[in-house]
Every structure is written in structure tokens, then in C-alpha cells.
Amino acid sequence: MILGFVEHESGVPEETSLEMLTMARELATDEEAVLCAVVFGDEGAALKDELGPYGIEEIHHVTHDRLEGYAPEGWGESVAQLVSDLGASTVAAAGTDRGHEVLAHAGATLDAPMATNCVDVTGAGESYEVRRDRWGGSLVEHARLEGETKLVTAAEHEYPIEEAASTTEPTVNEFTPSLEDAHLRVRVERVETADEEGIPLGEARVVVGGGRGVGGPEDYDKLEELADLLGGTVGASRAAINEGWRPHDDQIGLTGAQISPDIYIACGISGAVQHMVGCKGADKILAINTDSEAAIVQKADYAVIGDLHEVVPELTDAIREVT
Amino acid sequence: MNVLACIKRVPNTGAKIVLTDDNQRIDTSNLGFTMSPHEECAVEEAIQQVETHGGSTHVLTLGPEEATEQLRTGLAMRADEATLLETDGEEWGPRETASAIATAIRDLPEDDAEFDLLLFGNESADMANYQVGVRVATELDLPCVTGIKSLEVEDGVATAKREIGGGEEVYEIDLPAVVSVKEGINEPRYASMRAKMQARRQEVGRLEPDRTEAPGTFEKTRLEAPEADDSDAMVLGEGTDAVPEIVELLESEIEVL
Ligand SMILES: Cc1cc2nc3c(=O)[nH]c(=O)nc-3n(C[C@H](O)[C@H](O)[C@H](O)COP(=O)(O)OP(=O)(O)OC[C@H]3O[C@@H](n4cnc5c(N)ncnc54)[C@H](O)[C@@H]3O)c2cc1C
Ligand SMILES: Nc1ncnc2c1ncn2[C@@H]1O[C@H](COP(=O)(O)O)[C@@H](O)[C@H]1O
DSSP: OOOEOOOOETEEEEEHHHHHHHHHHHHHHHOOOOOEEEEEEEGGGGHHHHHHHOOOOEEEEETTTTTOOHHHHHHHHHHHHHHHHHHEEEOOOEESSHHHHHHHHHHHTTTEEEEEEEEEEEEETTTTEEEEEGGGEEEEEEEEEEEESSEEEEEESSSSOOOSOOOOOEEEEEEOOOOOOOGGGEEEEEEOOOOOOOOGGGOOSSSEEGGGGGOSSSTHHHHHHHHHTTTTTEEEEEHHHHSSSGGGGGGTTSSSBOOOOOOEESSSOOHHHHHGGGGTOOOOEEEEESSSSSSHHHHHSEEEEOOHHHHHHHHHHHHHHHH | EEEEEEEEEEEESSSSOOOOOSSSSBBTOOEEEOOOOOHHHHHHHHHHHHHHHHOOEEEEEEEEEEOOOOOOHHHTTTEEEEEEOOOOHHHEEEHHHHHHHHHHHOOOOOSSOOOOOEEEEEOTTTOOOOOOHHHHHHHHHHEEEEEEEEEETTTTEEEEEEETTTTTEEEEEEEESSEEEESSOOOOOOOHHHHHHHHHSSSEEEEOOOOOOOOSEEEEEEEEEOOOOOOOOOOEEGGGGGHHHHIIIIIISSOOO
């Protein structure tokens, strides 16, 4: 049996979880195994109608009077107990914060091997061949994953969301794990909402990025002006953040934000691997750089060879004229 | 309060990743090494917590002899002690790594002062297994939370926050605990020249870790560097002469004007 950990918001499955089900269903088909889902939360049972199109045959709804909110260890322990109960051969989750955390706990409890951020998983029984992302996808690892129980997470946005050939009528089984105090040591006490200002980097249609070439905190004003005019937002490289020119929230890349704008205008950024994995989602990249040999010039779609301090203000003026 | 930070030596990859001929590792002949940004923040967090609450900081790594370079970076940031779990340079998987680190943590504090806080990066830069910290916590039967971007300790309780879409989840955890952090939790300090010189002379403890066999395997067969699109960009022009072309591009191609 293949068990997918499905994250949901009030009974509506997350897209990343549906992507993961594409991976899990391929495995279930190859192994002729039953595809099941494990869900948490009050509205878990509401997923019955939502998950039928994806070929889920059984939904295991974890309920426990001490599992009100999210509790990483409690959830991981519940998944581990369910795996033992059902004799599941594989547990899959989306490669999200929660997916990784819950599966890591389950894997630690079961002492089972776990492969994260997979982009391809094939095989049957106790042995899988996996391909997984490293360095944000700039490197792919081929690996063997073997064991009675195997844990896999699907890299985000690598698998398409696909419905199954035929819709199922999942049964909903309530599962009550036996939990001890120790499993509930860590849980969400409360959620604090942030007051959003401006457009979040991840959602902006236009991103103007500034790197070490900007030269200091003041000159980001020029980038801000341009971004404002284009209805976009400003991002930065890690070098600029380390200099203290911008807050960390602005960082694009491996250890920062992933962006997916229509256009990313990268100013004074050299194009390091760790920066570029953050802008894989950009439709087009325009680089403004003094160095025609900079790596970003190869990686961008368009380039202007020149000093950003001259080009950006001129560009801003020119746009003002046409709009 | 005694705080441990676990760090890992990784190549500082540049504009393009080049592999060795056998496709087993990154060709590092022209590369420097570093620790992951998440882990640099773990070291900084350890030092800041000890500056606030008193106690001692310890940095630990499992890796080859050369990884003392990263430990010394931690010492130069003003960590008090450092320990190397020396390997022969082979890549260790996350389960073996966690098991060796857990064993070392049990053995480490010499004066019976246990660690109150064990800090990890959320994921390692080179492997991103997202699990070493959690597995260490399970082996030591400690509470654990991952992906933390704000941490405050008061009266033996850590208040930790994790970013989620539109806000933050708040956790309250009794110490001792394992916390894995993300870059952005703090701004790591630059070590002064003097601190770097001193760190070079500081002693680094060494332990020989056991590579334990666990049921089931997760084993690399080879690496692959996907073909990047290296076709040159269309050069719109030089300097401000290119401005009309950029405007044209934004207007008719990208349609954002
Ligand atoms: C594990 C790890 C994770 C990392 N994660 C990230 C990450 O998430 N995000 C990230 O950005 N980096 C990350 N890095 C750092 C990354 O490797 C690079 O060091 C960083 O991206 C370089 O920033 P930069 O391009 O601004 O600076 P530089 O590499 O110094 O490049 C500056 C560029 O500006 C150009 N320039 C200079 N003056 C001008 C001018 N007047 N006009 C126009 N152009 C000019 C130069 O030609 C050069 O190309 C990470 C590194 C590691 C090891
Ligand atoms: N070889 C190692 N030595 C010390 N700490 C490590 C090592 N590998 C991983 N870690 C720690 O565990 C975290 C998570 O690693 P990973 O599970 O590989 O993503 C890292 O950010 C480090 O803090």
C-alpha cells in the first residue's frame, strides 16, 4: 500500500499535495498497490469528494482528542503507527515545510530511509530508483531507496496535477493513534498574522533585483522607483543582504524566496547557481550588468551591458514618458 | 545555558556546477568551501543566546579533516568549543550522520553540563535531506521543531516562530530541545581579523564516529548536472543607448506597461 500525506486547508487539498499524489499514483500503479491518503484536522473527512478524482481508495482520518492543531511529533508518530497498522510500503508527502517535518518524524520513529525532493521515483516492492533535487535543482542525484518502509517527498512544482483514469469512491476510516505526553511536547500554540505591506516577492509579476553591483543601500531607491512604476517589487542577492543593504525577506535564491514573475530585471547580480535557482520560475530575465562575461548574461534572455546607476534612472524616466 | 550548533562543510559552488569524471561528486578543484547559510545563522543564534543567558557554545561537524576550517569559522565568530567527528571524506547519509551526532552529543559535555539547546540548519546546502536534526532529536528523546526564524528563551522555555503564508506559527518548547533554523533568523557577524587569528590556534576536539548500519538504505548512485540553457542572452545594447529597446521589450513582449 502507498500512503500519501495530504495537506489541506479546511477540506480543500493543497496543490502541492495533489502534485505528490501524481507521484504516489504512478508508484501504486506500477506495484499494483492500493493508494491511500492520511489526513489530519476536523475537516479531514470532507476530503472524501475531493480525493476521488485522484484515485484514492481509502482515506485514513487521524482523530485524537489531544491533536487539535498542528503538532509535528504527534503527527509524525500517528503516521508511523498507521504505517505499521496498515503495513504500508511507502509514505509520500509534498516537499513542503510540513511534508518534510512530518515525514522526518515518521522516518525517525520507524527508523526508515527517506528521500526528499524527488523528481522521479520508479520501481516496485522494496527497491526504488529515485532522482532527487540537490542545490535547488541545479544538481540531480540518482539514488537507490530500499526498505520495508520507504519515505519520499515530491519536489514542489515538478509533478503535474493529474486526475486518475477512473474516479474512486474513497472510504473514510477514522484512526485514533495512541499518543503519550512526549508526542505532544511541540505544537502550534497560536498563529500570528503578519501585516502585509507591498506585493510579496513570490507573487509579484515584475521583480527588480539588486546585487552587490548596486553598491550601497541608498541606490536601491532607484530600483524601488522602477519597480513601483511597473507594479512590481524589489528583491536582492545574498551578497547585498550580507552587506546589510536590504532585509533578508528580500533575498531571492536557494535560502531565500522563489519568484515567478513575467519578468525579472537583475541589476548588478553575477548569476551564482544559488541565486538563479530562486528565479527558475521567471518567464523572462533581463540582466543589467557592466560585465558582458558575467554568468547571468548567459542565463538571462535579454541583457544590457552597462552601469545600472545610469541605465535604471534613464529607463525609469523613459517609462514615465510613455505611460 | 549551553548551546550546540551543528554545521556541515559544503563546496561554495559558483556559476556552474561541474562534476568529477565518475559523476560521484562536485569537482571542487577550483572551489572554496563554506557552511550553509542556515547553519551560519545557527552558530550566530547560539552565540547570541549565550551572550544573553550566559553559558557556553559548541560547534560540531561530521566530515573530513578539512572541515576544521568551518569549525574555525565558528570559533572566529566566538563560539567557545569545537568538535570534529572525523570521516574519511566519504559522503555519509542522513541516518548515519544523525546517529553519529547523537552519540557524540551524549558523550560530549565533559563537565556534565548538558546542552540546553541544540541548533541545526533547516536543511543542508548540498543534500537538503531535511531530517538530520529530527533524527538526532528522536534518538535523544528531545522535543524538536524545524524551520524556525525567530527564537527567544526565557525560564527554560523557548518561544520559536515559523513563517507560514500570511503569518507565523508560534511554538513553545521546554528546553532541552532541538531547533532547526532558517537564514534570516539573525544577521551572522563577521569575524574580526584578530578573532580569525585566535581561532587558528584554538583546540579542536576530535572523535571517531561509528558508521552504523540501519535497516533499509538510501544510497547515491551518481550525480547529474542538468544541462543549463547556456545560449547567450539577446543583448539589447550598451549603457543608456539600450533604454528604448528595454521600453519596447516591456511594452510589446512582456506587456507590463
Ligand atoms: C549554500 C549557499 C546558499 C546561497 N544562497 C543564496 C541565495 O539564496 N541567494 C543568493 O543571491 N545568493 C546565495 N548564495 C550566494 C551566492 O553564491 C553568491 O555569492 C551571491 O549570489 C552573489 O551575489 P551578487 O551577484 O550580488 O554579487 P557578485 O557575485 O559580487 O556580483 C556582482 C555583479 O555586479 C556587477 N556589477 C558591478 N557593478 C555594477 C554596476 N555599476 N552596474 C551593473 N553591474 C555591476 C558585476 O559585474 C557582477 O556581475 C548562496 C551561497 C551558498 C554557498
Ligand atoms: N555532516 C554533518 N555534520 C554536522 N551537522 C550536519 C551534518 N549534516 C547535516 N548536519 C546538520 O543537519 C542539518 C540538516 O541536514 P540535512 O538533513 O542533510 O538537510 C544541517 O543544516 C546541519 O545543521
